[in-house]
Amino acid sequence: MQLNRNFLRLKNSYLFSAVAERTAAYRKAHPERRLIRLSIGDVTRPLAPAVVAAMKRAADEMGRSETFRGYAPSGTRMGYPSLLGTIVESYARKGVALGEEDVFISDGAKSDCGNLSDLFSADNTVLIPDPVYPAYLDTNVMAGRRIVFADGTEENGFLPMPKRDVRADLIYLCSPNNPTGAAYTREELKVWVDYALENDAVILYDAAYEFFIGEEAFARSIYQVEGAKQCAIELCSYSKTAGFTGVRCGYTVVPRELVREGVSLNRLWERRQAAKFNGVSYVTQMGAAAVFTEEGERQIGEAIAYYRENAALISDVLARLGIPFTGGKNSPYIWMKCPQGMDSWTFFDYLLNNANVVGTPGSGFGRNGEGYFRLTAFGTHEDTAEAMQRIAKLLEA
Numbered sequence: 001m002q003l004n005r006n007f008l009r010l011k012n013s014y015l016f017s018a019v020a021e022r023t024a025a026y027r028k029a030h031p032e033r034r035l036i037r038l039s040i041g042d043v044t045r046p047l048a049p050a051v052v053a054a055m056k057r058a059a060d061e062m063g064r065s066e067t068f069r070g071y072a073p074s075g076t077r078m079g080y081p082s083l084l085g086t087i088v089e090s091y092a093r094k095g096v097a098l099g100e101e102d103v104f105i106s107d108g109a110k111s112d113c114g115n116l117s118d119l120f121s122a123d124n125t126v127l128i129p130d131p132v133y134p135a136y137l138d139t140n141v142m143a144g145r146r147i148v149f150a151d152g153t154e155e156n157g158f159l160p161m162p163k164r165d166v167r168a169d170l171i172y173l174c175s176p177n178n179p180t181g182a183a184y185t186r187e188e189l190k191v192w193v194d195y196a197l198e199n200d201a202v203i204l205y206d207a208a209y210e211f212f213i214g215e216e217a218f219a220r221s222i223y224q225v226e227g228a229k230q231c232a233i234e235l236c237s238y239s240k241t242a243g244f245t246g247v248r249c250g251y252t253v254v255p256r257e258l259v260r261e262g263v264s265l266n267r268l269w270e271r272r273q274a275a276k277f278n279g280v281s282y283v284t285q286m287g288a289a290a291v292f293t294e295e296g297e298r299q300i301g302e303a304i305a306y307y308r309e310n311a312a313l314i315s316d317v318l319a320r321l322g323i324p325f326t327g328g329k330n331s332p333y334i335w336m337k338c339p340q341g342m343d344s345w346t347f348f349d350y351l352l353n354n355a356n357v358v359g360t361p362g363s364g365f366g367r368n369g370e371g372y373f374r375l376t377a378f379g380t381h382e383d384t385a386e387a388m389q390r391i392a393k394l395l396e397a
Contacts, residue, residue, distance in 0.1 A: 006144040015134050015364035016040055022348070023358050036387040037358045038314075038375045041178070041332065043243045045306055048299035050290045051242060058286035072105070072279025077270065079105035079251070083285045086292040087251055096223040101256060102266065104273060105280055105288075108250040109208050109237035114139040115276070116204060116233060116252070119268050120170055127168035129160050131179055131335075131365035131372070133206070136172040145170075152368055158182040158326050158335065162195035171196060173222075174206035176213065179365045179374040180335040181327015186219045193222070196231040202260065203232040211241045211304050213330045229255040233265070240332065240378075242291045242300045249280050249288045307332050310384040311377035317388040321395055332377040335362070339395055347373050355390035 013021070019039055027035060047055075061067035072078045077100070084100040091098045106112045113135050126140045130149040140147055148168060150160035158180035162171075173192060176183040184192070196203050203222065210220040222228045234253040238244035254266045280288075290296045315328035318336055325336040338347040344361035351357050351373075362372030377384065 004142065006142050009141050010138055014138075015360070018364070019348075019358065019360055023352070026352055033356050035352075035356050035358055036379070036383045036390070038379055038384070038387055039358045039360045041240065041376050041378055042245050043240065043303075043307075043378050044380050045243055045303040047243050047247070047287070048291070048296055048303070050293060050296040050299055051287045054290035055283050055287040058283040062282060069282045072282070072285070074274055074279070076100065077104040078273060078277060078279035079103065080282065080285050080289070083289040086289050090292040091221065091223070091253075094220055094224060096221055098223075098253065099256070102253050104252045104254060104269060105285065106250045106252055106277070107248045107280055108239060108244075109206060109235040109252075110135055112235050112250065112252045113204065113206065115272070116235075116269070117143055117145075117170075118272050118276075119265060120202070124169035125167065126170045126172070127162075127166065127201075128172045129174075129177070130367055131158070131362060131369035132172070133174060133178045134365065136174075136204075137366075140170075149366070152177075152180060152182070154324065154337070158368075159184060159188065161188065161191055164195075167199060169199070169201050171201055171203045172206070173203055174208070175219070176209040176327070176331035176333070178206075178209065179333055179360065179362065179369070181329075181331035181333035182335075183213060183218045183330045185217045186225055189219050189222060189225045189228075193225050193227045193231060197227055200260070201231065202258070202265070203228075205232050205234045207234050208237040208240055209331055209333075210236070211300070212308065212332055214308075215330060218330055223253070223255070229257040231258065233258065238288050238291060241304075242288070242296075243303060244284075244288070247284055247287065249284050306381070307377045310379060310381065313384055314375055314377060314388055317392050321392060323395075328377070334375045334377070336373050336375065338362075338371050338373050341371070344370055344373060351391065351394070355387075355394045357387045357390055 084103050087103050088098050122144050125146045127148050128136050129152050152158035152160045159182045205222040213220050222232045237250040254269045256266045258265045311328040314334045318325045323336050325334055328334045344363035348361045360374040362369030
């Protein structure tokens with residue numbers, strides 16, 4: 001018996017676990033202090049009423065023999081037609097034509113982010129932005145792939161562009177980006193699409209935060225860019241869109257036009273899912289099917305607007321303090337420069353001990369994250385306002 005020794009190359013602790021452990025230790029030592037968490041991207045607004053009503057109806061159906069359902073239908077990409085239809089219609093409203101055969105239902109974008117690597121040889125070279133969501137990197141370290149990085153820096157607005165002298169087979173992109181909050185314009189994404197086509201590469205495009213985009217210049221789907229269906233797989237989530245972090249549902253688009261070595265990646269992904277995945281529960285899928293209805297979109301739009309107000313509040317305070325940052329406008333994340341040259345974990349401890357506010361150290365997202373810090377807009381209005389008052393008071397002093 002031999003272990004997959006690639007796992008031994010991983011950092012000892014996952015970033016958010018390290019944050020949680022340090023926070024728990026502080027809470028245990030200071031139980032009298034009220035901590036405010038602006039760290040992980042977990043939502044606080046409740047599920048939309050339309051979603052709750054749909055899930056209740058589905059639960060009632062599961063309690064009657066004549067309407068009970070077992071496994072999700074594997075012949076329809078693990079998705080019920082009512083859900084697949086709403087997803088296809090939502091893309092049509094963005095000007096993107098898809099068929100239900102292009103869409104696969106999953107338990108969330110994070111799972112698919114890792115599982116999609118099953119389709120590709122370990123001999124492939126992977127291009128990953130830095131700073132980056134840790135799951136992209138860890139997934140490929142586990143697989144033993146060669147990894148190269150596209151450097152996101154303050155100078156390029158944390159939006160790295162492809163370099164013609166760098167050859168890659170798989171490319172991870174996230175826009176709006178986690179952790180930096182920066183978003184690619186359609187023109188910038190076209191450069192990435194052209195690069196992928198020239199190199200016969202595949203882009204794994206994380207669109208988990210697309211509902212936070214409010215400006216026409218930015219793409220809400222990579223398929224709004226010409227040529228993307230021939231080179232990109234898009235991962236989408238109901239977690240941030242509709243508050244499904246505790247419900248778990250997402251979908252991945254693998255266009256039938258996407259072919260490599262004469263093989264359809266759509267068919268490969270279908271075969272992989274049939275072997276390793278049993279689908280998402282009927283009750284969850286029916287709740288998700290209500291999200292992109294007219295009533296559902298209006299209601300989730302209210303929650304998105306709520307988080308945007310938090311992002312604007314955080315941005316306004318940092319701007320007043322003269323602290324450089326990205327994000328906050330088309331994104332729920334605010335990526336701030338640590339004041340007075342502090343490193344990321346020093347600022348984490350400084351904020352925790354002196355303001356009782358928890359954020360996420362930028363160094364946990366990669367080498368270029370050192371000296372930066374991520375705040376999220378997913379808290380309540382009250383907590384966000386109080387946290388920023390504490391931060392302003394601390395940093396002004």
